[in-house]
Amino acid sequence: MAKRKGMEVSIAIAEAASMCNVDVVSAYPITPQTHVVEHLADIVADGELDAEFIPVESEHAAMSACVGAAAAGARTFTATASQGLALMHEILFIASSLRTPIVMVVANRALSAPINIWNDHSDVMTERDVGWIQIFAENGQEAADLVVQAFRFGEDKRVLLPVMVHFDGFVVSHVVEPIEMLTHAEVKTFLPDYAPQQKLDIDAPISMGPVGIPAVYTEAKMAGEAVLRDAYGPIVECLDDFGKRFGRTYKPVETYRREDADILLVTMGGISETAMTWVDRARAAGEKVGLVRFRLWRPLPDKDFKEAVKGARVLAVVDRHFSPGGPGGPVAQEIKYILYGQKGAPSIVEFVAGLGGRDVGFADFDNMYKKAKAVLGGATVPPFEIVQVRGGHHGEA
Amino acid sequence: MTIRQSGTPKWKELALGNAVLVPGSSRHNRTGDWRSSRPIWKLEQCVKCGVCTVFCPEGCIAMRRADAYPEADMEYCKGCGICVNECFTGCIAMQEEKE
Known part of the structure; x- marks a missing residue:
């Protein structure tokens, strides 16, 4: 087992991708993902990784080249953030529909306007429907580990889907953190060489991406739905095997001190680490509160979530994005989908916090908890609250 | 389950990624x-x-x-x-x- 080493998280991610022996990297630099692709470009230029690095003119081209490379049978990696992910949008559907197991890391960042390079989840949450596996890392160790695992479960013959590994921009991507990198030998035993199930081959020609007329399109979409839902099993198998081999176990839904908790916070991404420290403080003060986090976001681990919140009476859901003019934050919406109609389901209090890099600290969690406690006592609250907003919420006197 | 490349296949009968596995489909698709x-x-x-x-x-x-x-x-x-x-x-x- 390797030693823990202080590393910038972006560099660790690039090294992890390199250890997976990727054949093609096609990427366009964008803050805060830049260091990932810069370092991969270095690794390829230095001859440490025998890969094709395609410096494209945009993210649209980056994802297009990834689809082409994966269709030709290459193990393919890319990285992006925010506007870059949005520019890839239409190609993301194609990558999943053609069943090309690309791995992409996304350094989550707010979308313009106003232009903002800092972290929130508006980029990922507007790409929920693209048919990719989506999984969240909360720190650098997780991000590096999940990149290696993403190749394995994405390329699994029962899956063959592209994977997004999300990690927070700046607050995770640019942090120097003690990380235990796997060795080349360890990755080699864990991740088999990529043997594509089908590829473009002049000796055995096939056409990928033909027209799907109305008589076929519905069935094609159903196939995509089925394979993504069924990917749950192979993903969990892979996470478990990784845990057995290397001692770091990841679960589709993670919990922290949830035993006997009346109130559970629900978070995703890097903010979860602050939330865990806050839970420790609250527990020390005698409060019955715990934490639940979605690690796997697509396929949505609904059963795990139901199990994780069993017994809780109020969920305080912290979203990092919301749908303007709509029903509030996406995570809270999906939790309502999971719990709707269930007898004894907990009440849900929704918060939208940390937009465009606004820090969320203990005082904010204190306030959220206070409101959740009021709801526990029978109070009613607005549909959702934008935390720290100056001037009061819309419609408030 | 066999793969069907024409007509009205069920979703399990579609080829991986809806690929066309045998060249020349334009000859029979009007x-x-x-x-x-x-x-x-x-x-x-x-x-x-x-x-x-x-x-x-x-x-x-x-x-x-x-x-x-x-x-x-x-x-x-x-x-x-x-x-x-x-x-x-x-x-x-x-x-x-x-x-």
């Missing part, structure tokens, strides 16, 4: 049925120059008649009218399709 108008030749004005065959984006016009005049394959013609625009003698006109 794609002219959404045409709203069709080209009609006035053969007495046609000089057999062949410019319509060259410009047809579907490549579905050929000098295939026994008398070597051009004719469109109506199983593929989309009714775009480019042949009408390009014809030197103005011998082609578009005629609306009826139900």
Whole structure:
């Protein structure tokens, strides 16, 4: 087992991708993902990784080249953030529909306007429907580990889907953190060489991406739905095997001190680490509160979530994005989908916090908890609250 | 489950990623049925120059008649009218399709 080493998280991610022996990297630099692709470009230029690095003119081209490379049978990696992910949008559907197991890391960042390079989840949450596996890392160790695992479960013959590994921009991507990198030998035993199930081959020609007329399109979409839902099993198998081999176990839904908790916070991404420290403080003060986090976001681990919140009476859901003019934050919406109609389901209090890099600290969690406690006592609250907003919420006197 | 590449397959019968596994599917997939108008030749004005065959984006016009005049394959013609625009003698006109 390797030693823990202080590393910038972006560099660790690039090294992890390199250890997976990727054949093609096609990427366009964008803050805060830049260091990932810069370092991969270095690794390829230095001859440490025998890969094709395609410096494209945009993210649209980056994802297009990834689809082409994966269709030709290459193990393919890319990285992006925010506007870059949005520019890839239409190609993301194609990558999943053609069943090309690309791995992409996304350094989550707010979308313009106003232009903002800092972290929130508006980029990922507007790409929920693209048919990719989506999984969240909360720190650098997780991000590096999940990149290696993403190749394995994405390329699994029962899956063959592209994977997004999300990690927070700046607050995770640019942090120097003690990380235990796997060795080349360890990755080699864990991740088999990529043997594509089908590829473009002049000796055995096939056409990928033909027209799907109305008589076929519905069935094609159903196939995509089925394979993504069924990917749950192979993903969990892979996470478990990784845990057995290397001692770091990841679960589709993670919990922290949830035993006997009346109130559970629900978070995703890097903010979860602050939330865990806050839970420790609250527990020390005698409060019955715990934490639940979605690690796997697509396929949505609904059963795990139901199990994780069993017994809780109020969920305080912290979203990092919301749908303007709509029903509030996406995570809270999906939790309502999971719990709707269930007898004894907990009440849900929704918060939208940390937009465009606004820090969320203990005082904010204190306030959220206070409101959740009021709801526990029978109070009613607005549909959702934008935390720290100056001037009061819309419609408030 | 066998893979079906034509007709109305069930979703489990689709090829991985909906790929076409055997080349030449355009030979049996007829794609002219959404045409709203069709080209009609006035053969007495046609000089057999062949410019319509060259410009047809579907490549579905050929000098295939026994008398070597051009004719469109109506199983593929989309009714775009480019042949009408390009014809030197103005011998082609578009005629609306009826139900």
